[in-house]
Amino acid sequence: MLFFTSAPLMSSSLAPDTEPLAKPTSWQTVSNATVLKILKGTYRNAVFDGVFLVDEVETAKHKDSKDGWSVAIVYCLWFGTRLKTRGIELKYQADGSELIANYTGEVVSNLST
Numbered sequence: 244m245l246f247f248t249s250a251p252l253m254s255s256s257l258a259p260d261t262e263p264l265a266k267p268t269s270w271q272t273v274s275n276a277t278v279l280k281i282l283k284g285t286y287r288n289a290v291f292d293g294v295f296l297v298d299e300v301e302t303a304k305h306k307d308s309k310d311g312w313s314v315a316i317v318y319c320l321w322f323g324t325r326l327k328t329r330g331i332e333l334k335y336q337a338d339g340s341e342l343i344a345n346y347t348g349e350v351v352s353n354l355s356t
Contacts, residue, residue, distance in 0.1 A: 244296070246271050246352050247318045250325045258322035262356060265289035265322070269353035271296075278346040279315050284335035286354060287321065293351040295319055297342070298330045313337045320353040 246269075251257060266289065277297045284291055301316035318330040 244318060247320065247325055247330070250320050250323060252327055253321060253324040258324045259287075261288040262322075263288040263290075264356050265354045266291045266356070267293045267351040267353070268355045269320075269351070270349040271352040272348065273350050274347045275345050276347075276350070278343050278350055279317065279333075279335070280341045280343060281333075281335040282339040284333050286331055286333050289354060291354065294343075294346070294349065295333060296350045296352075301329050311336055311338060313340070319351055322355045323353060
């Protein structure tokens with residue numbers, strides 16, 4: 244998770260507030276991790292799919308929404324930057340998504356253009 248903790252903090256000079264064309268641009272290999280595999284997710288007006296490293300503690304605080312969308316906190320950078328206190332809040336369609344324990348493989352580590 245060094246890719247996340249060593250990234251600069253998010254600021255308007257480093258990363259746009261919103262970007263509808265953002266998509267996964269970097270991946271990181273993880274081992275024995277809990278991940279979320281999504282078919283349709285959104286963050287700051289971007290829409291994408293992929294496998295994301297889950298912050299299990301923060302995600303447990305969220306409840307599934309009634310409109311078919313859920314929220315998870317994932318360790319992923321936004322234009323190479325991170326939030327100060329946690330991962331990003333990814334909104335995703337629950338239908339077709341899967342929480343996977345003990346996953347070994349690549350996860351999305353950055354969203355950008």
